[in-house]
Amino acid sequence: MSNPEQLRYSKEHEWLSTAEDGVATVGITAHAAGALGDVVYVQLPDVGDTVTAGETCGELESTKSVSDLYAPVTGEIVEANQDVVDDPGLVNSAPFEGGWLFKVRVTDEPDDLLSADEYTAFTAG
Amino acid sequence: MSDALPENAPPRRTALDSVHRALGATMTDFAGWDMPLRYGSERDEHHAVRTRAGLFDLSHMGEITVTGPQAGELLDYALVGNLSAVKAGRARYTMICDENGGILDDLIVYRLADGRESTYMVVANASNAQVVLDALVARQAGFDAAVRDDRDAYALLAVQGPKAHGVLASLTDADLEGLKYYAGLPGTVAGVPALIARTGYTGEDGFELFAAPQDAEKLWQALLSAGEGEGLVPCGLSCRDTLRLEAGMPLYGHELTRATTPFDAGQGRVVKFEKTTNDGRFVGRDALEAAAERAAATPPRVLVGLVAEGRRVPRAGFPVVTADGTRIGEVTSGAPSPTLGKPIAMVYVDAAHAAPGTEGVAVDIRGTHEPYAVVALPFYKRER
Numbered sequence: 485m486s487n488p489e490q491l492r493y494s495k496e497h498e499w500l501s502t503a504e505d506g507v508a509t510v511g512i513t514a515h516a517a518g519a520l521g522d523v524v525y526v527q528l529p530d531v532g533d534t535v536t537a538g539e540t541c542g543e544l545e546s547t548k549s550v551s552d553l554y555a556p557v558t559g560e561i562v563e564a565n566q567d568v569v570d571d572p573g574l575v576n577s578a579p580f581e582g583g584w585l586f587k588v589r590v591t592d593e594p595d596d597l598l599s600a601d602e603y604t605a606f607t608a609g
Numbered sequence: 610m611s612d613a614l615p616e617n618a619p620p621r622r623t624a625l626d627s628v629h630r631a632l633g634a635t636m637t638d639f640a641g642w643d644m645p646l647r648y649g650s651e652r653d654e655h656h657a658v659r660t661r662a663g664l665f666d667l668s669h670m671g672e673i674t675v676t677g678p679q680a681g682e683l684l685d686y687a688l689v690g691n692l693s694a695v696k697a698g699r700a701r702y703t704m705i706c707d708e709n710g711g712i713l714d715d716l717i718v719y720r721l722a723d724g725r726e727s728t729y730m731v732v733a734n735a736s737n738a739q740v741v742l743d744a745l746v747a748r749q750a751g752f753d754a755a756v757r758d759d760r761d762a763y764a765l766l767a768v769q770g771p772k773a774h775g776v777l778a779s780l781t782d783a784d785l786e787g788l789k790y791y792a793g794l795p796g797t798v799a800g801v802p803a804l805i806a807r808t809g810y811t812g813e814d815g816f817e818l819f820a821a822p823q824d825a826e827k828l829w830q831a832l833l834s835a836g837e838g839e840g841l842v843p844c845g846l847s848c849r850d851t852l853r854l855e856a857g858m859p860l861y862g863h864e865l866t867r868a869t870t871p872f873d874a875g876q877g878r879v880v881k882f883e884k885t886t887n888d889g890r891f892v893g894r895d896a897l898e899a900a901a902e903r904a905a906a907t908p909p910r911v912l913v914g915l916v917a918e919g920r921r922v923p924r925a926g927f928p929v930v931t932a933d934g935t936r937i938g939e940v941t942s943g944a945p946s947p948t949l950g951k952p953i954a955m956v957y958v959d960a961a962h963a964a965p966g967t968e969g970v971a972v973d974i975r976g977t978h979e980p981y982a983v984v985a986l987p988f989y990k991r992e993r
Contacts, residue, residue, distance in 0.1 A: 518635070521847060522652045524945040524952075525920045545922050547651050547847055547945055550975075576650070 486604075487513060488580055493603035494556040496538075499580065500597065503590050507562055511584040512544065512553070512575060515607045520546040523575040528553075528564040528586050535561060537594045542585070544575065553585065558592040623668035624764045624822035625829055632843055640736035642669040644846050651847035655947040658811050658852055659989075662770035663844035664832050667817070668825065671738025672763045673731040673745060677754035680727040682886040684718065687748040689871060689891065691881040692729065695720040700791045700808060703879055704871055705741055710896030711867040712874070714741050715859065717808055719793045730759070730804070730819075734861045748892060764825035768832055769815030769852075771991075772839040777816050779835045781805065785816075799831030810849060812856025812989055851944045854953065857914065857987025863925055863941040864912060864955055870897060872904035875912040875986075910938060911963035914988055915972065915981040917952035923972040923981075929956050930978060932969040937962045940972060946988060953988050954981070 491499045497516035501509040517523065525545035535541040535555035542553035564586045568574045574583035598606060620643035623629075629636065634645035645666060647654060657663050675684060681693030690703035700719045704712050714737035722728040733741040738760055745756045768777055778785050783796030783805050793806035801824040809815035820828050833843065850860070859865050864874055871880050880897050882889060903909070915923065923943035928936050938958030946953040954972065962970055965985045971978040 521635070521647060522650050522945075525922060527921075545945075547851065548646075550922065550924070 487515075487600040489600045491580070491600060493598040493600065493606075494554065494594075495596070495598070495606065496554040496556070497607075498554060498556040500556045507587050507589050508557065508559075509584050509587050510556060511579055513603070513607075514579045517576050517579045517583070520544060520549070520551060520575075522547050523572040526568050526572045526575065526585070528569065529555075529561045531561050531564060533561045535559065535588060537592065544572075555588070556597065557588060557590045557594070559588040559590040561586055562589050563587040621669075623666055624825040625666045625668065628826055628829055629666065629843075634843075634845060637846065639846060640669060640734070642735055644669055645843070647845035647847045648843045651845065651851070652947045654842060654844040654848040655851050657840060657842045658770045658813055658844060658848065659948060660771065661840035661842075662768060662772035662776055662815075662836050663811075663848070664829065664836065664841055665767040665769065665844050665849060666825075666829070667765040667767050668763070668822070669735035670765050671733040671735055671741065672759040672765075672819070673733065673738070673742055674757040674759045675729045675731060675745065675754055676727065676757065677752070678725055678727060679753040680729055683745075683749055683752040683754040683756075684729060684731075685884050685886045686752070686891050687745055688716065688718070689880040689893065689897065690718070691884045692718055692720070693885045697721065697723045698792055698794055699789075700793055700806060702791070704865075704876070705744055706870070706893035706897065707867065708893055708896065710870040710893045710900050712861070712865045712869055712871060713737065713744060713867060715861055715865055715876075716741070719804070719806060721793075721795075721804070727754075737861060761822070763819045764822045764828075765817060765819055766825065766828055766832065767809055767815060767817045768836070768841070769809045769811040769844075770813045770841070772836065772841060773813070773815040776832065776836040776839055776841055777805075780831055790814075799828055799835075801828045801831075803828065810856075810858060811852040812858070812987065813852075813991055848947075850942075851947060854942050854944055854955065855946055855948055855987065855989035857955070857989075859912075859955070860942060870900040872897070872900040873908075873910065877901060877904060908960045910957045911960050912941075912955060912957055912986070913963050913965070914984040914986045915940075915954045915956055915970065916949065916984055916988070917954075917972075918980045918982065920952065921974045921977070921979050922952040923954040923956075923974060923979075928973040929958055929962075929981075930971050930973050931962070932971070932978075934978070937970070943972075948989050955986065958983075
């Protein structure tokens with residue numbers, strides 16, 4: 485699955501949409517979902533939580549392992565995807581769409597987010 | 610996201626390596642071998658084995674051949690089982706222990722021939738094959754028998770699941786009907802010579818096929834084609850682990866270790882103090898007798914199953930605790946169970962908390978105490 489051009493990416497394999505009214509949507513990439521295997525449990529930050537770029541804000545559990553979820557930007561959580569909590573398999577089946585994780589009102593972002601091409605090159609290496 | 614991407618190490622490759630890559634398998638390093646972890650969804654592969662059939666490459670397993678007039682006597686002495694009493698064509702699940710009764714490995718031993726040409730094939734876990742080989746060579750002195758490293762002589766394919774019998778039957782004239790569980794016979798499958806064994810590690814009916822590595826690809830493709838209409842799919846080690854866990858089968862390095870005797874692991878039945886040869890002498894006997902008495906009187910800990918009430922998954926090494934936080938045991942294997950739809954675990958717990966239905970047992974999952982129900986093993990048993 486190719487990485488959508490309009491998104492930006494973290495080196496921890498999250499994707500981030502362009503902010504609308506200051507709010508960006510965050511998920512994990514198809515590459516990351518493929519590496520995890522079937523996701524069986526998702527713990528997301530609560531609405532109202534403040535997350536900090538590069539710090540853990542939840543976890544993703546697959547058959548074989550548990551992985552920390554990192555916030556790609558700093559801001560306040562305005563929505564968590566209840567659909568993906570109820571059906572964690574969405575992370576595998578639709579990582580860039582129905583498998584999105586949370587929406588965050590961005591107050592700060594790191595300067596090392598990657599473009600789609602850069603992320604594709606990053607994961608190819 | 611981190612720690613999700615598998616690391617690359619310089620591993621050994623099986624004869625089917627290019628087949629796995631062509632199928633797009635996710636590969637993983639397992640005991641020094643580059644093995645298929647899964648081809649697509651490990652949950653789908655798991656369900657395929659439970660309801661239809663799955664095809665596995667298990668060529669990492671370590672085969673050791675023991676031959677000679679006293680091959681049975683050697684194995685009676687070197688292993689905990691009574692192997693000289695096994696008839697040609699039959700197999701046993703057994704273990705090899707050290708002098709202290711600690712488990713060096715669990716094994717399947719196939720008796721291929723008896724009499725003057727007595728021959729056994731010992732199949733060890735990949736991670737322990739060298740340890741087992743070294744121990745057998747060390748224990749061979751004084752016996753008229755030879756120990757041969759045959760790890761590179763065989764590829765091992767397994768076809769497992771309720772449709773396995775039909776799929777295999779379409780490719781061989783061998784008498785599968787007459788082949789009992791834990792039996793093996795030499796035959797021809799898809800034109801390829803193979804030892805056909807009715808064994809497995811999934812809790813389903815199934816077969817394991819030992820063949821020459823150069824024949825492995827032909828055998829694999831024939832099984833895949835024959836199984837196409839039956840819903841057979843290639844399966845990786847990830848679902849093999851959840852299948853064996855549901856079936857309550859121990860895994861070396863998890864439930865079985867050198868610090869554990871077979872009695873501590875709830876596997877005391879594999880130890881045969883009454884042996885046909887050597888006046889019952891075998892490596893570890895004295896320590897195992899003491900372990901048997903201890904287990905019968907005051908078992909220090911018991912291997913039981915836990916089923917989650919929540920969705921967080923217990924992993925090996927997580928503490929098992931009571932409501933007040935007292936540590937009463939440890940998880941040895943844990944996974945989301947595709948069949949039960951809930952996380953499950955095998956755990957060692959203090960005997961006082963081991964009875965099925967014991968209340969107030971939890972697993973400490975990264976600081977949160979998640980409630981679990983104590984159940985008897987296995988979690989899953991197929992209908993016969």
